[in-house]
Amino acid sequence: xxxxxxxxxxxxxxxxxxxxxxxxxxxxxxxxxxxxxxxxxxxxxxxxxxxxxxxxxxxxxxxxxxxxxxxxxxxxxxxxxxxxxxxxxx
Amino acid sequence: xxxxxxxxxxxxxxxxxxxxxxxxxxxxxxxxxxxxxxxxxxxxxxxxxxxxxxxxxxxxxxxxxxxxxxxxxxxxxxxxxxxxxxxxxxxxxxxxxxxxxxxxxxxxxxxxxxxxxxxxxxxxxxxxxxxxxxxxxxxxxxxxxxxxxxxxxxxxxxxxxxxxxxxxxxxxxxxxxxxxxxxxxxxxxxxxxxxxxxxxxxxxxxxxxxxxxxxxxxxxxxxxxxxxxxxxxxxxxxxxxxxxxxxxxxxxxxxxxxxxxxxxxxxxxxxxxxxxxxxxxxx
Numbered sequence: 001x002x003x004x005x006x007x008x009x010x011x012x013x014x015x016x017x018x019x020x021x022x023x024x025x026x027x028x029x030x031x032x033x034x035x036x037x038x039x040x041x042x043x044x045x046x047x048x049x050x051x052x053x054x055x056x057x058x059x060x061x062x063x064x065x066x067x068x069x070x071x072x073x074x075x076x077x078x079x080x081x082x083x084x085x086x087x088x089x090x
Numbered sequence: 091x092x093x094x095x096x097x098x099x100x101x102x103x104x105x106x107x108x109x110x111x112x113x114x115x116x117x118x119x120x121x122x123x124x125x126x127x128x129x130x131x132x133x134x135x136x137x138x139x140x141x142x143x144x145x146x147x148x149x150x151x152x153x154x155x156x157x158x159x160x161x162x163x164x165x166x167x168x169x170x171x172x173x174x175x176x177x178x179x180x181x182x183x184x185x186x187x188x189x190x191x192x193x194x195x196x197x198x199x200x201x202x203x204x205x206x207x208x209x210x211x212x213x214x215x216x217x218x219x220x221x222x223x224x225x226x227x228x229x230x231x232x233x234x235x236x237x238x239x240x241x242x243x244x245x246x247x248x249x250x251x252x253x254x255x256x257x258x259x260x261x262x263x264x265x266x267x268x269x270x271x272x273x274x275x276x277x278x279x280x281x282x283x284x285x286x287x288x289x290x291x292x293x294x295x296x297x298x299x300x301x302x303x304x305x306x307x308x309x310x311x312x313x314x315x316x317x318x319x320x321x322x323x324x325x326x327x328x329x330x331x332x333x334x335x336x337x338x339x340x341x342x343x344x345x346x347x348x349x350x351x352x353x354x355x356x357x358x359x360x361x362x363x364x365x366x367x368x369x370x371x372x373x
């Protein structure tokens with residue numbers, strides 16, 4: 001749980017960290033990579049900003065205005081893909 | 091009267107939300123708080139909320155944070171309210187604090203300026219008595235989060251003029267909001283019922299009748315409410331809930347408004363809800 005950038009993180013590790021974070025906030029034993037956390041009602045829209053801040057702090061990336069699309073944050077796979085894009089661009 | 095510049099006093103949860111909403115609807119805003127730290131936190135919250143709105147905007151993203159916040163002056167100087175057409179006060183729900191704030195506003199604001207108290211329980215007629223312009227004082231009970239709530243409970247104090255009510259309606263129209271006007275009474279309509287509901291829900295929790303999740307679940311699943319009373323309390327802030335219940339208790343001198351001991355204990359323990367990271371739930 002450090003706030004330092006992890007330029008060498010693999011896709012599996014990114015997904016694992018995102019899943020761990022989400023499972024702390026939803027009352028479910030497990031979460032599939034393709035489950036839409038907003039559509040399934042696991043979290044409400046107020047949670048979205050906590051999620052954005054988590055992504056920024058955990059992976060040391062800056063979520064730009066253009067990245068602020070709900071589709072980028074709806075599933076573990078989408079969040080991990082965003083993080084990979086941002087770390088690759090860094 | 092066209093309202094160009096709006097003063098917002100108090101940069102807590104409500105003040106920040108209101109300043110953001112006003113700026114997003116094109117108003118020039120002066121946001122005043124005594125604490126630089128509170129102003130900084132407000133700026134951060136407003137930035138995050140604007141980003142959140144962009145996220146759910148589906149193409150129509152609206153203005154980015156820098157542009158919206160460009161219309162907001164963050165300051166600790168009451169003097170900058172001198173050319174505001176309308177001032178909304180959102181300070182702590184404590185009479186001594188409010189009275190002092192209205193004294194200052196009276197000194198710095200233009201004579202034509204309207205004062206709106208965004209209070210949750212303190213009577214508007216009492217607030218007006220702390221000014222020399224009681225006809226220009228009105229209650230405007232905005233709901234949280236301000237940018238998402240389209241209707242405001244507007245309270246007509248004993249001396250509030252029709253003109254002042256029209257000015258308040260005009261400001262709300264400029265924010266794409268409507269209002270329901272009610273007469274002055276402690277807690278008005280909304281909080282007399284809501285605060286008592288929340289307080290009673292806390293008694294249920296204290297007595298072990300049900301868990302927080304189950305209490306809220308009944309309101310959501312059975313009554314179709316979007317949020318249960320304890321989640322709502324966490325959103326509003328438990329400190330504010332306690333102040334409001336105390337105001338009702340003092341105003342009516344009726345034991346049915348006695349604050350639940352568990353509520354007092356949680357406030358003393360710093361469990362103020364969402365804004366402090368923990369209340370009935372952990373955030």
